[in-house]
Amino acid sequence: MKNDHRARNHPAYWAFLVHRISGxxxxxxLPVHFWALGQALQGAARLESFLRWTDxxxxxxxxxxxxxxxxxxxxxxxxxxxxxxxxxxxxxxxLAAAAAGLALVAGLAFALAL
Amino acid sequence: MSxxxxxxxxxxxxxxxxxxxxxxxxxxCTIVYAVRGGLSAAEILARTQGNVAWLAFYTVFVFxxxxxxxxxxxxxxxxxxxWRDGSRDLALWVFxxxxxxxxxxxxxxxxx
Amino acid sequence: xxxxxxxxxxxxxxxxxxDFEVPREESQTVxxxxxxxQRHLDPSLAYRFACRVGMCGSCAxxxxxxxxxxxxxxxxxxxxxGRLEIAPLHNLPVIRxxxxxxxEFFDKWAKAHGQFxxxxxxxxxxxxxxxxxxxxxxxxxAIECIGCGVCYSACDVxxxxxxxxxxAALNRAWTLVNDVRDAATLERLRAVAGDAGAHACHTHMSxxxxxxxQISPTAGIAGLKRAIAxxxxxxxx
Numbered sequence: 001m002k003n004d005h006r007a008r009n010h011p012a013y014w015a016f017l018v019h020r021i022s023g024x025x026x027x028x029x030l031p032v033h034f035w036a037l038g039q040a041l042q043g044a045a046r047l048e049s050f051l052r053w054t055d056x057x058x059x060x061x062x063x064x065x066x067x068x069x070x071x072x073x074x075x076x077x078x079x080x081x082x083x084x085x086x087x088x089x090x091x092x093x094x095l096a097a098a099a100a101g102l103a104l105v106a107g108l109a110f111a112l113a114l
Numbered sequence: 115m116s117x118x119x120x121x122x123x124x125x126x127x128x129x130x131x132x133x134x135x136x137x138x139x140x141x142x143c144t145i146v147y148a149v150r151g152g153l154s155a156a157e158i159l160a161r162t163q164g165n166v167a168w169l170a171f172y173t174v175f176v177f178x179x180x181x182x183x184x185x186x187x188x189x190x191x192x193x194x195x196x197w198r199d200g201s202r203d204l205a206l207w208v209f210x211x212x213x214x215x216x217x218x219x220x221x222x223x224x225x226x
Numbered sequence: 227x228x229x230x231x232x233x234x235x236x237x238x239x240x241x242x243x244x245d246f247e248v249p250r251e252e253s254q255t256v257x258x259x260x261x262x263x264q265r266h267l268d269p270s271l272a273y274r275f276a277c278r279v280g281m282c283g284s285c286a287x288x289x290x291x292x293x294x295x296x297x298x299x300x301x302x303x304x305x306x307x308g309r310l311e312i313a314p315l316h317n318l319p320v321i322r323x324x325x326x327x328x329x330e331f332f333d334k335w336a337k338a339h340g341q342f343x344x345x346x347x348x349x350x351x352x353x354x355x356x357x358x359x360x361x362x363x364x365x366x367x368a369i370e371c372i373g374c375g376v377c378y379s380a381c382d383v384x385x386x387x388x389x390x391x392x393x394a395a396l397n398r399a400w401t402l403v404n405d406v407r408d409a410a411t412l413e414r415l416r417a418v419a420g421d422a423g424a425h426a427c428h429t430h431m432s433x434x435x436x437x438x439x440q441i442s443p444t445a446g447i448a449g450l451k452r453a454i455a456x457x458x459x460x461x462x463x
Binding site for chain 3: 001002006008012013016083084088
Binding site: 020023024026027030031033034035036037038039044045048050051054055063067070071074077078080081084085106109110113 | 128131132134135138139141142145146147149150152153154155156159179183186187190212213216217219220221223224
């Protein structure tokens with residue numbers, strides 16, 4: 001018999017899920033990102049015509065989502081590096097909260113800049 | 115794959131993570147700064163074309179990504195998809211190479 | 227008389243929950259509930275217990291999906307609106323009803339080199355270990371494990387990765403890596419390295435969350451990762 005959501009309902013597990021899912025989403029996004037920038041090889045006009053797509057509101061929302069995913073994965077990753085490389089202390093269990101907070105700040109900064 | 119190799123995969127993942135932490139921080143700040151007032155090719159290229167510092171930075175960034183992403187996917191593939199045999203690692207090597215090639219192409223695309 | 231609606235797992239891996247109505251008492255534990263069912267309602271119910279005072283770990287089961295010691299679980303703390311769901315520990319083969327086969331749990335303990343390998347004989351002096359030393363403090367924080375299996379049951383990596391040693395085996399390995407009297411450190415580090423060892427831990431911390439002895443296997447596993455990396459980079463692995 002296996003665990004279900006009742007066994008997973010605690011902060012460190014949510015942190016794991018956010019970290020894994022954001023990583024997966026970024027892994028899917030990156031080849032597209034590289035392809036888009038590679039368009040510049042065919043000249044600035046090619047990149048520009050691609051970037052016109054990025055004016056659409058749906059695109060803006062997706063960009064914001066990506067920045068949030070990146071910030072979440074980064075802060076979650078820093079938390080993991082702390083957990084794995086620093087000597088264990090009780091406060092390390094609260095790092096998940098700190099990571100979440102920082103990721104939101106980054107997302108907010110991006111949203112305000114748009 | 116021996117346990118010793120798996121240990122080096124773990125080390126490589128954590129080392130590339132540390133490199134990426136710095137790269138991503140710089141990248142995020144750059145993005146937040148750059149999107150103010152909209153995004154245009156001219157603006158991006160004005161920053162990156164002929165700039166060796168950005169070239170070096172993004173090259174390091176691409177190689178760290180090419181190491182970090184496949185090792186991360188390895189755990190997901192074995193734990194959530196049940197893909198555990200040698201073909202999984204081969205596929206990941208290929209994916210890593212694709213990321214590196216596409217990434218370097220993009221870096222030179224904006225370097226000019 | 228207040229009653230509890232209790233669903234208890236019957237059967238093996240395949241089976242179903244059976245419903246029972248149990249009188250509710252003051253200061254009742256979940257073990258009291260299971261014992262009432264077996265004594266008064268259905269003598270064919272199979273379950274384990276021994277000390278019933280939170281020392282032996284035999285009564286470990288899942289209550290409302292969470293792995294715990296039933297003798298140390300007050301019904302008042304877990305029975306939301308008078309309902310309880312009791313099932314066997316997860317990640318282990320079910321022998322019958324609430325009884326699991328813990329062989330693989332202990333096999334993995336042995337595979338992780340979870341036994342002490344000494345060098346002195348009875349003819350030599352004791353080795354002096356200061357309780358205040360850094361290594362001994364690491365050991366002391368993890369040594370109280372009684373092998374109850376709650377952490378193993380709570381761990382999703384154990385579910386996803388059949389070869390994974392699990393939190394208890396790795397925690398024990400950690401106590402021995404920090405035991406300066408032990409002579410098998412490198413052999414042990416090799417035994418717990420890689421996909422089936424410490425490196426499979428993804429820091430879910432469900433083990434730490436559920437451990438009835440307040441041990442943090444996650445902390446020990448992080449320590450193992452550091453020790454293994456050091457050995458690997460020095461070419462000793």
